[in-house]
Amino acid sequence: xxxxxxxxxxxxxxxxxxEETYLTLFDDAFDAALDSVDGxxxxxxxxxxxxxxxxxxxxxxGLSGPAVTEHLGLHGVPTTRVENACAASGFAFRQAVTAVxxxxxxxxxxxxxxxxxxxxxxxTRWWLGVSGETEWERTSGTTFAGVYAQMxxxxxxxxxxxxxxxxxxxxxNHANGAxxxxxxxGFECSLEDAVSAPSVADPLNLYHCCPTTDGASAAIVxxxxxxxxxxxxxxxxxxxxxxxxxxxxxxxxSLTSVPASVTAGESAYxxxxxxxxxxxxxxxxxxxxxxxxxxxxxxxxxxxxxxGRLLREGVTDPDGELPVNTSGGLKSKGHPIGxxxxxxxxxxxxxxxxxxxxxxxxxxxxxxxxxxxxxxxxTVHVLERGEFA
Amino acid sequence: xxxxxxxxxxxxxFRLTTDELAEAWGTSHASGIERKAVxxxxxxALTMAVEAAERALSSDAVDRDDLTLAAVATTTxxxxxxxxxxxxxxxxxxxxxxxxxxxxxxxxAGAEALSRALDAEGPALVVAADCPAGEPAEGDHPLGAGAxxxxxxxxxxxxxxxxxxxxxxxxxxxxxxxxxEEVASLDVTTYQRNxxxxxxxxxxxxxxxxxxxADAASVHQPxxxxxxxxxxxxxxxxxxxxxxxxxxxxxxxxxxxxPLGLLAALDADDTGSDEGDxxxxxxxIAAFFGGGTAAAVAVGGGLAVEGIDDLEDGTTIDYxxxxxxxxxxxxGDVAGGGAHVSLPNWRRSLDQRYRLxxxxxxxxxxxxxxxxxxxxxxxxRIEFEEFEAPRTGTVRALTVIGQGGAPPEFxxxxxxxxxxxxxxxxxxxxxxxxxxxxxxxxxxxxxxxVGDEVRATVRRIYEQxxxxxxxxxxxxxxxx
Numbered sequence: 001x002x003x004x005x006x007x008x009x010x011x012x013x014x015x016x017x018x019e020e021t022y023l024t025l026f027d028d029a030f031d032a033a034l035d036s037v038d039g040x041x042x043x044x045x046x047x048x049x050x051x052x053x054x055x056x057x058x059x060x061x062g063l064s065g066p067a068v069t070e071h072l073g074l075h076g077v078p079t080t081r082v083e084n085a086c087a088a089s090g091f092a093f094r095q096a097v098t099a100v101x102x103x104x105x106x107x108x109x110x111x112x113x114x115x116x117x118x119x120x121x122x123x124t125r126w127w128l129g130v131s132g133e134t135e136w137e138r139t140s141g142t143t144f145a146g147v148y149a150q151m152x153x154x155x156x157x158x159x160x161x162x163x164x165x166x167x168x169x170x171x172x173n174h175a176n177g178a179x180x181x182x183x184x185x186g187f188e189c190s191l192e193d194a195v196s197a198p199s200v201a202d203p204l205n206l207y208h209c210c211p212t213t214d215g216a217s218a219a220i221v222x223x224x225x226x227x228x229x230x231x232x233x234x235x236x237x238x239x240x241x242x243x244x245x246x247x248x249x250x251x252x253x254s255l256t257s258v259p260a261s262v263t264a265g266e267s268a269y270x271x272x273x274x275x276x277x278x279x280x281x282x283x284x285x286x287x288x289x290x291x292x293x294x295x296x297x298x299x300x301x302x303x304x305x306x307x308g309r310l311l312r313e314g315v316t317d318p319d320g321e322l323p324v325n326t327s328g329g330l331k332s333k334g335h336p337i338g339x340x341x342x343x344x345x346x347x348x349x350x351x352x353x354x355x356x357x358x359x360x361x362x363x364x365x366x367x368x369x370x371x372x373x374x375x376x377x378x379t380v381h382v383l384e385r386g387e388f389a
Numbered sequence: 390x391x392x393x394x395x396x397x398x399x400x401x402x403f404r405l406t407t408d409e410l411a412e413a414w415g416t417s418h419a420s421g422i423e424r425k426a427v428x429x430x431x432x433x434a435l436t437m438a439v440e441a442a443e444r445a446l447s448s449d450a451v452d453r454d455d456l457t458l459a460a461v462a463t464t465t466x467x468x469x470x471x472x473x474x475x476x477x478x479x480x481x482x483x484x485x486x487x488x489x490x491x492x493x494x495x496x497x498a499g500a501e502a503l504s505r506a507l508d509a510e511g512p513a514l515v516v517a518a519d520c521p522a523g524e525p526a527e528g529d530h531p532l533g534a535g536a537x538x539x540x541x542x543x544x545x546x547x548x549x550x551x552x553x554x555x556x557x558x559x560x561x562x563x564x565x566x567x568x569x570e571e572v573a574s575l576d577v578t579t580y581q582r583n584x585x586x587x588x589x590x591x592x593x594x595x596x597x598x599x600x601x602x603a604d605a606a607s608v609h610q611p612x613x614x615x616x617x618x619x620x621x622x623x624x625x626x627x628x629x630x631x632x633x634x635x636x637x638x639x640x641x642x643x644x645x646x647x648p649l650g651l652l653a654a655l656d657a658d659d660t661g662s663d664e665g666d667x668x669x670x671x672x673x674i675a676a677f678f679g680g681g682t683a684a685a686v687a688v689g690g691g692l693a694v695e696g697i698d699d700l701e702d703g704t705t706i707d708y709x710x711x712x713x714x715x716x717x718x719x720x721g722d723v724a725g726g727g728a729h730v731s732l733p734n735w736r737r738s739l740d741q742r743y744r745l746x747x748x749x750x751x752x753x754x755x756x757x758x759x760x761x762x763x764x765x766x767x768x769x770r771i772e773f774e775e776f777e778a779p780r781t782g783t784v785r786a787l788t789v790i791g792q793g794g795a796p797p798e799f800x801x802x803x804x805x806x807x808x809x810x811x812x813x814x815x816x817x818x819x820x821x822x823x824x825x826x827x828x829x830x831x832x833x834x835x836x837x838x839v840g841d842e843v844r845a846t847v848r849r850i851y852e853q854x855x856x857x858x859x860x861x862x863x864x865x866x867x868x869x
Contacts, residue, residue, distance in 0.1 A: 125796060129796050134729065134730060135734065135738065135759075136759070136826055137826050138730075139851070139858075139860070140827050141795060141811050142788065142796075143794060145794075146811055147788075149789075150811070150813055151786065153786050153787045153839050156839075201790055202788055246765065249826070250824045250825055250826045251765055255786045
């Protein structure tokens, strides 16, 4: 197996762009990824593409992947559309890494895209619930926020986690996102704002929920040989973990953990040969505030029940021991479902090259954590600063 | 002789007082009715029938597997044409070979259903369940809701000692036009009163008991004064009429009112002794009237009726909530599509949705719900050993879906019933722990917490393409 590198990564602006299409948004992301390559790179070298999207709104349900690559002028490049809900492009990235690692190709494109804000509210609402377990969860009348709210209620009951703990996720991530010009909700919020916001699905309020966002992201995944030729500072994919889990929360052993995150994390750490302590930053899947708390515990940043303390003590602030979601996370940067996974790769790539908007001091290892649905599919990647002599 | 071996009553949780009604309209047309029962947005004649029948069948006196007949009386079938009894039978897990009868069209339907059961061989289930609707300015004022279930069998503690009928054309008294939702009456007052009194008098007089001996009489009761007027020509005491009158507390529950009045009488007559004491126990009379037919039934003895306390309980709501719960002001159209669970797939899961059937893994002993696919504990591909989980459990996780935040197929429910709680409920079975997501109904969502005890109840889940879907929800178990 070969070492695999990210040669370039970029994203479109995340936000509400109802007049853009998934094709035009991906254009922007692809251009940004090409621009991020520090050396010479010809897009004609791309041999394979894996693109993630849920397909919110029902636009081009079939073959949207090939539509994107043809639109980009990557004529004839074999393209696979990946669907794993909110983890679609985390898994697309994993596919690209596997293709390069195995030696099948030297250069693969990974990415994702989603357009969510151009439909009527009823139409959108219908689509938002489609990644929950349909037969039982959906027909019990829950929304997607509702399922995470159930996890929050169980975490509060079991560990005494509070609404204020949840709100600290919003305060921190908005503070970071306010510095990210490509963020959807690039403004700061106070703890008071975040605690007193209107309820969405009790105990989660508006500030505990990410927005619906339009956007696209892309990463160019290459072999070591290509990386050395085209760059002095490519970022290595040191660990690629992934796991599936029961799609319905009620079908899982625990209501306060995402088992697939645990498995994916362990596998990524093992491949990278590191422990959680070695991480210098992480981008975790904070679709809802409770999800960030669960991620801390599932990925070994702290013991069970301790996530609230990490937030209270500022451990995951930009100047803390382990900064989390320096991009603003899904909460502030936005969550264009299919674009989120590779969007996290973009932030990790920037951090490891010292180009982030909220830059961590001299990082060596960063982690990205992308969750599909409420935990039906998870990818965890450990990225390492490239050290080409 | 055949009689009533077990019985169950069910009245919805909400109550509207006539004072509140009068406040809203400046007047009220609900004479002698203090308050009336209001079916919640997820209730209808079927769900009330299931609940009352479940209560009757909880008695040790009967095994549901032995039932030979199931008969339902209602003027408000959920669909004008379609399934009612097959759904009831499935929800109650009755034998597939059970004979079925649906009786409707008038408020004496309960007498016809009871009559079928008395003529049948073996234990028979009879349920009268109704929630009539009327024109809100007037016709609706007295209308309530409720359900009464009887198990009829040989050698029962309450013996049916006689039945009698009287039928005569009586147009314009109470009717509903084809395709209409609202019951109407021409209100030709004296004509109507006389016609009903005459029919009731003829039927009751034909019973093989002396009406003067009746301790209780549940007489046709569209309002609180009518039963006294209807018995004016009979030697029935006012005390007996009072003992069989429930309309003052639940309103006019259509075909279910007289049956509920009879249950109130039988419960009051419960001596706590076993069968055979009928001679020493009192006599109750039920006098039905509907669509020109009067029917009288005499019962000797009594029995404890599960759920009879529902007559006195209830949560009072205001008039705006009443109009919402009943759907008088909310459109039933679902915009934007719905969850894609096909009807055949829904049907496939009925054992789970009605009877909470889960599965045990023969390899590891773990429990899975629904019992399909690989074992949720050891992930082996096995054939589950199925079992019915207990119908009470504990809330383990909870959310409240606020107004406007529901998935499209639940938008109407939310407009009518307001914010609702959705829980992950854990049922502790002998085989292990069963978990499922479900709505918590009949509760203020703000009062539900993780750790609360809840009980299963069958309700309307949602309607798609004109077909209502029913399944399990949970309601809080009131802590005493």
